[in-house]
Amino acid sequence: MEKTDAIAILGYGVEGRAMLDYLLEHGYTNLTVCDQNEKLVDIHQSVQTRLGENYLQNLDEFDVVFRSPGISFFRPEIQEIMDSHTVISSMTKYFFEHCRAPIIGVTGTKGKGTTASLITEILRRGGKKVFLGGNIGVPAVSFLDDVSEDSFVVFELSSFQLVDLEISPHIAVVLNVTSDHMDYHSSLEEYHESKYPIMAHQSAANFAVLNRDYPYANEFEILGEGAKTYVSCKQVMVNGAWIADDKVRCIDTDDVNLRERGWIDILDVSDIGLVGRHNWENVLPAVTVGKILNIPHDNIAQAVRDFHGLPHRLEKVIGSGLIAFYNDSFSTTPESCMAACSAFNDLGKPFYLIAGGSEKGSDFTALGWKLSQMKFLQKVFVMGPSGVRIGEALVRGHSACVEDGTVCRLAVPAEHVESLREAVAKAHEEATMLGVDGMVILMSPAAASFNEFTNYKERGEYFKTLARELME
Numbered sequence: 309m310e311k312t313d314a315i316a317i318l319g320y321g322v323e324g325r326a327m328l329d330y331l332l333e334h335g336y337t338n339l340t341v342c343d344q345n346e347k348l349v350d351i352h353q354s355v356q357t358r359l360g361e362n363y364l365q366n367l368d369e370f371d372v373v374f375r376s377p378g379i380s381f382f383r384p385e386i387q388e389i390m391d392s393h394t395v396i397s398s399m400t401k402y403f404f405e406h407c408r409a410p411i412i413g414v415t416g417t418k419g420k421g422t423t424a425s426l427i428t429e430i431l432r433r434g435g436k437k438v439f440l441g442g443n444i445g446v447p448a449v450s451f452l453d454d455v456s457e458d459s460f461v462v463f464e465l466s467s468f469q470l471v472d473l474e475i476s477p478h479i480a481v482v483l484n485v486t487s488d489h490m491d492y493h494s495s496l497e498e499y500h501e502s503k504y505p506i507m508a509h510q511s512a513a514n515f516a517v518l519n520r521d522y523p524y525a526n527e528f529e530i531l532g533e534g535a536k537t538y539v540s541c542k543q544v545m546v547n548g549a550w551i552a553d554d555k556v557r558c559i560d561t562d563d564v565n566l567r568e569r570g571w572i573d574i575l576d577v578s579d580i581g582l583v584g585r586h587n588w589e590n591v592l593p594a595v596t597v598g599k600i601l602n603i604p605h606d607n608i609a610q611a612v613r614d615f616h617g618l619p620h621r622l623e624k625v626i627g628s629g630l631i632a633f634y635n636d637s638f639s640t641t642p643e644s645c646m647a648a649c650s651a652f653n654d655l656g657k658p659f660y661l662i663a664g665g666s667e668k669g670s671d672f673t674a675l676g677w678k679l680s681q682m683k684f685l686q687k688v689f690v691m692g693p694s695g696v697r698i699g700e701a702l703v704r705g706h707s708a709c710v711e712d713g714t715v716c717r718l719a720v721p722a723e724h725v726e727s728l729r730e731a732v733a734k735a736h737e738e739a740t741m742l743g744v745d746g747m748v749i750l751m752s753p754a755a756a757s758f759n760e761f762t763n764y765k766e767r768g769e770y771f772k773t774l775a776r777e778l779m780e
Contacts (some may be wrong), residue, residue, distance in 0.1 A: 416483025584651025664695025
């Protein structure tokens with residue numbers, strides 16, 4: 309890429325802004341921002357703009373196009389220039405091409421932010437210089453110049469960022485691949501295939517960490533040439549990490565005192581700082597990466613003990629002996645909602661669920677079936693267009709559970725509310741009337757936020773404000 313090349317940046321969100329700043333700082337002069345928003349005003353005066361409805365037209369006029377994650381690689385305007393002289397790139401592709409340090413890439417339908425952050429903490433405890441990039445950290449290109457060969461980069465990667473990647477990370481972590489972003493991908497197969505590049509280009513000197521408890525592992529393990537390592541919450545692994553006897557256990561044949569046994573206990577599961585059994589699926593890959601990079605066991609264990617998660621991911625907001633509020637606004641899929649609810653049901657805590665939001669085409673059948681079996685779930689307050697379907701799924705789920713003998717009690721009641729404020733107020737009122745110590749009011753929407761909020765962060769912050777108003 310030459311300094312005088314005609315370069316377009318498609319989308320002026322977080323990544324687009326970071327890419328523009330980087331190019332300006334490095335002397336690129338022929339830059340154009342293309343964005344649907346006609347009212348962009350905070351753009352450097354030397355930068356051209358193409359704004360409004362036709363912002364993706366005639367992209368073949370550019371030498372290089374940087375696609376932001378929010379603009380689908382499969383859009384016709386992108387696909388029609390694939391065979392032209394125009395180079396289609398992205399901030400992620402550029403970073404991978406120019407990064408001097410080993411990259412640890414983390415993807416999955418859910419949990420990648422938590423896992424990437426925990427890996428970062430484990431490496432830091434082991435004395436490594438680490439940079440955290442992706443949606444959970446700062447845009448990676450903003451620290452590209454600071455990365456050295458003796459450092460590490462942990463990169464959270466979505467299917468949007470992976471789809472056209474041509475270099476795989478040194479260590480690829482694939483947590484789980486179920487279904488998500490069906491409003492972005494045309495099929496489940498396309499969604500899965502979009503994640504293939506995280507492993508597809510690996511050499512024999514690379515590593516991949518897969519979860520044997522998910523069917524996707526059979527699909528991904530044939531990709532690339534990297535050494536495959538596995539984790540499981542259900543069975544012993546011949547390499548990797550697993551849960552057994554209420555302990556986090558991993559392979560260790562390096563210690564002469566352990567060679568006969570072949571494994572070591574890292575810590576008790578009761579010492580894990582993250583709430584819920586579903587977070588074991590995040591801890592095990594992080595532990596495995598620590599082992600691959602020879603981080604001492606004590607450092608790994610301490611990092612896992614001290615790490616309590618990220619904002620809006622099953623985050624405790626406030627709580628007394630009677631009622632505690634948990635913010636799981638990052639939950640935008642049925643699977644993540646089920647995991648959050650299971651965390652409290654398994655602990656025997658009576659809880660109220662607030663769910664629903666805007667539509668993105670998720671199938672709530674399994675959610676309705678699973679929630680119907682949770683004996684400690686008191687009631688579900690549903691909101692937004694998807695809330696209607698969640699309520700319907702609860703009715704169907706209860707009928708299915710009664711029919712097959714799974715449950716023999718009344719259905720979990722669902723009440724449709726008009727707003728998050730109404731949901732929080734009613735949940736608090738009913739929990740107060742129930743008057744049982746240790747109750748939980750959980751917001752885990754299983755849906756996007758766009759019916760009432762700009763994004764999941766705004767939704768989560770508003771939930772925290774409402775909870776504190778009631779409790780303080």
